[in-house]
Amino acid sequence: MPVRISKGASLKFIVALGFVSLFCDLTHEGARSIAGPFLAVLGASGTVVGIVAGFGELVGYVLRLATGYLSDKTGRYWTFMTVGYVLNVAAPPLLALAGSWELAAFLMIAERTGRAIRHPARDTVLAGVAKEVGVGWGFGLHEAMDSIGALLGPLAVAAVLYFNGNYRTAFFALLIPAVLTLTFFLLARMTYPLSRAAGPQREKLENDGFPDVFWLYVAAVCSIGMGYADFPLIAYHFKKTAVVEQELIPIFYAVAMGVSALAAVTFGRLYDRIGFPVLIMSALLSSLFAPLVFLGGLGPALTGMILWGIGIGAQESIMRSAIVNLVPSPRLGFAYGVLNSGYGIFWFFGSAIMGMLYDTSMETLIIFSVGAQLISIPMLLLAKKELTSASG
Numbered sequence: 001m002p003v004r005i006s007k008g009a010s011l012k013f014i015v016a017l018g019f020v021s022l023f024c025d026l027t028h029e030g031a032r033s034i035a036g037p038f039l040a041v042l043g044a045s046g047t048v049v050g051i052v053a054g055f056g057e058l059v060g061y062v063l064r065l066a067t068g069y070l071s072d073k074t075g076r077y078w079t080f081m082t083v084g085y086v087l088n089v090a091a092p093p094l095l096a097l098a099g100s101w102e103l104a105a106f107l108m109i110a111e112r113t114g115r116a117i118r119h120p121a122r123d124t125v126l127a128g129v130a131k132e133v134g135v136g137w138g139f140g141l142h143e144a145m146d147s148i149g150a151l152l153g154p155l156a157v158a159a160v161l162y163f164n165g166n167y168r169t170a171f172f173a174l175l176i177p178a179v180l181t182l183t184f185f186l187l188a189r190m191t192y193p194l195s196r197a198a199g200p201q202r203e204k205l206e207n208d209g210f211p212d213v214f215w216l217y218v219a220a221v222c223s224i225g226m227g228y229a230d231f232p233l234i235a236y237h238f239k240k241t242a243v244v245e246q247e248l249i250p251i252f253y254a255v256a257m258g259v260s261a262l263a264a265v266t267f268g269r270l271y272d273r274i275g276f277p278v279l280i281m282s283a284l285l286s287s288l289f290a291p292l293v294f295l296g297g298l299g300p301a302l303t304g305m306i307l308w309g310i311g312i313g314a315q316e317s318i319m320r321s322a323i324v325n326l327v328p329s330p331r332l333g334f335a336y337g338v339l340n341s342g343y344g345i346f347w348f349f350g351s352a353i354m355g356m357l358y359d360t361s362m363e364t365l366i367i368f369s370v371g372a373q374l375i376s377i378p379m380l381l382l383a384k385k386e387l388t389s390a391s392g
Contacts, residue, residue, distance in 0.1 A: 005193040010132035016188035017126060018145030023181040024089055025149030026156065027174050028111050031092035033154035035108055038167045044101035052105045054348065060112035061344020068120030068337020072330060077121040078189065084118020085185050087111070089178035096171035120336040127324045127332055129193060135321040136278075140268020143317040147261035151254055153177075210335065213386045214326045218342050220379035221319055224283055225343040226350035227290075227372025228311065231256075233355060234293055243301055252302065256309035263313030271318040275325075276384035278318055283376050286311025290369035294362055315343075325387065 039049050071080045091111035098104040130138025156177075160170040231253060238244035244252060263282075270278045285307055292304030320336070327335040350372060357365035 005129075005132055007133050009191075009193050010129045010138070013129050013188060013191050013193060014126070014133070014138050014141055015145075016184060016191050017122070018142045019184040020085070020181055020188055021142060021146040022149035022152075023177040023184060024085065025146050026153040026177040027089045027092050027181060028115070028153070029150045030153030030157040030174050030177070031095060031108075031111070031171060033157050034161070034167055034170060035095070035104075038095065038171075039101050039104055041167065042098070042101035042104055044105070048101065048105070052108055054352075056109045056112040058344065058348050059109060060116045061347075062341050063113060063116035064120050064337040064344075065334075065341040066337070067117050068124075068333040068335070068340075071121040071124065072333040077125050077333065078192075080121035081118045081125070082185070084114045084116070084121070085181060087114030088118065089114075089181045093171055093175040093178055096168040119340060120333045123320055123323075123336045124332040125192070127320075128329065130321075131324065134269075134272035135324045136268035136271030136318055137265075138268070139321045140264045140266070140271075140317040143264035143268075143313060144261040146316065147257050147264065147313065149177075151257040151261075155254070210327055210331070210338075213383050214323075214335065216379055216383045216386070217322065217326055218339055220376040220383065221315075221339060222342045222346040223376045223379070224286075224311075224315065224373050225347040227287070227369045228315075228347060228350065229290065229293070229308075229354055229369060230347075230351045231308075233351065233358065234305075234308070237294060237358070238301065243297060252305050255302070256305045256312065259306050259309030260313035260316070263310040264317035267314050267318050268321065271321055276322070276380060276387065279314070279322065280377055280380050280384075282310060282314035282318065283373055283380065286314065287370050287373035290366045294366055 036049050036053070039052065044052075067080055067084075071077050088111055091107045091114065095104055095107050098107060126138060126142060127135060130142075156173070157170045160173050161167075164170070235249050235253070238249050238252070267278050267282055270281075289304040289307040289311065292300040293308065294304075296304060320339075323332065323335050323339060350368075354365050354369060357368060
């Protein structure tokens with residue numbers, strides 16, 4: 001019988017891993033905020049920029065299916081995390097040396113590949129430790145720190161550009177948070193609780209599949225992702241319609257990221273107390289962002305971004321937390337890979353559809369966005385019913 005680790009040791013590790021994500025997001029989100037204009041400076045066309053960005057996101061999600069399976073199969077979660085984080089934070093500063101858009105594009109896709117390599121393994125390790133303090137709280141706290149990094153990255157790059165005005169200098173400056181990422185990663189590895197209670201369990205399983213409730217849950221999450229508009233489309237709308245002044249658009253994004261951090265912690269706590277109803281609540285709230293963002297004035301647009309931020313915080317925290325209650329521990333890595341791959345694919349196609357609808361019918365875009373998210377509600381209710389029946 002393994003000795004359970006203390007809540008203090010668990011929290012210490014979660015915070016250390018949270019700082020890893022904070023500085024990692026600061027690095028790659030800072031780079032992503034200027035990657036498009038940098039490609040343009042190097043001579044890439046708008047089509048190239050769109051393909052590179054879309055393909056990078058697709059690779060970053062789909063590859064998780066393989067890395068999640070392999071991390072479970074081998075049990076080498078920390079190896080996958082190490083390779084992933086090194087690649088994730090090494091590519092952005094190297095963009096400072098890119099002399100062609102082809103090399104810059106390669107580095108951008110390499111950064112997304114690194115994220116795919118480490119993501120399922122990290123979530124599996126985090127889930128094992130978070131059980132000691134509540135998976136909702138553990139994932140929520142981690143996502144809050146992650147969102148802070150996503151907020152600080154673009155702001156840091158903007159500050160460098162303001163004082164220097166050079167993209168290469170901005171990329172090179174990202175070497176600082178990249179080094180801090182790997183420093184805190186080593187600290188997290190050192191503070192990782194050694195008790196078997198903290199990590200993924202390796203007991204023999206009766207079958208090789210996932211329960212039906214897991215697939216129902218994945219379908220619900222995919223429908224939410226399909227109806228979620230990318231911020232670039234929202235920002236494009238703000239710019240085109242002048243609903244939001246150009247200088248305020250990054251501020252709106254910053255507000256959404258701040259709300260995302262608060263939502264992750266709040267909904268994470270609520271998930272530990274009442275479970276699945278929190279998922280349904282967050283889906284209902286976030287489904288209302290589209291009409292406010294795409295049809296409203298300044299005030300409604302800001303409200304819509306707040307709801308958009310709530311959805312992002314929920315998707316990155318409690319939607320990962322729920323997996324712990326749906327599949328056995330030895331398959332968590334593969335389960336996270338399946339969830340993330342499906343989510344990414346449906347997000348990609350949903351974004352493409354909404355991009356086309358934006359040019360043809362704003363009303364249809366809104367109906368598509370709201371409808372796709374609301375479809376998840378009956379699936380989540382059915383999943384909750386099946387879990388209740390299984391536990392009862």
